[in-house]
Amino acid sequence: MPELTTEVDRLSLVIEIGSMPVRVHTTDARFLTMLQDRYAGFVSASEQAEIEFDVQLTPPNSPDPYAPVSVTHRLGRWTFERGDFRAEWEPASRTGWIRQTANPYSIDAVLRIFHTLVLARQGGFLMHSASAIRNGKAFLFAGVSEAGKTTISRLAPPDATLLTDEISYVRKQGAGYVAYGTPFTGELAKLGENVSAPVAALYLLAKGSENRIDPIPPGEATRSLLANLLFFAEDEELVQSTFHSAFEFVSRVPVSRLTFVPDARVWELIG
């Protein structure tokens, strides 16, 4: 009797960001190679994963690139949707699936959302900021688009290790915070190093005619931090958790305004 079914190879890799291993399964070898290239430096040999995502590739289409992200929670299951993907994650079973075309951007968005949700429950967050390690300490440089995240990253001296030029990964650890490298890039298009260090300071970037650091009141620091956090979920519990996390962070980490001219001397003030 002829074989009626064909066995399909199930391929996988573990993407470890912020010390959180996420296993991604696919049946498409070319997509797997694409992910290995995209997350070079963040692919882990870890056998254990916090979550397993099955990626179901769909035929090429023309999704609306400006479609809003929707993140909802219902009956113990998170649903992430945008024009180019749909994903579900069930925390209890540590499993989920992603339906998308064979591109690296959709899964990148899913991973950002997933990490945002996990971190929110742990007192951490993803933030629109560049970050780097110098002298064993991590420094965050936050600001909106054009504030100077890419510029300050580009000006980093050789003894600074760039964690990201766009999205910083911050975990609460004991009485302090630790920043991790991320593969989430901005204009510099350079992956951060997959290393971590305790956060020593958060600088709110401003371009000016001189390099200087000015203290800012806690209220302004908190508002600025909240304005720079990545947050997608329309979930009251997580909104409250993130809100209080911002206050905790400001109470434990010095927050200042870093005004700088675009040259490397600004780094004389850092570290």
Added chain:
Amino acid sequence: MSRLYVARNPRVAARSLDGEMMIMSGRDSTLFTLNKTATILWQSADGTTPLDEIVEHRICTEFEVAPAVALQDAETVARELASHEILQISEEPIPPRNTVAGESR
């Protein structure tokens, strides 16, 4: 003339920092920073103390303002906060529900 009662919405996140009250809507993550009058109103909004008593005992004692003017201003502020679902307003006392998470932290 009916009296107004105001109560904090337990579904928002609120926190005071250096005397500045910040509130985030749990519905749409909008952040509000309250001025002094609104902060007093928020802190006094227990659902059982009428607005005119809050104005008389908490606002008029803090600011040099005529009670009638203060009451009118407080009602405007209360309705504005209610439109963002930060406060609840009723012509009847509002029974307590959950406390506001982190309000006094």
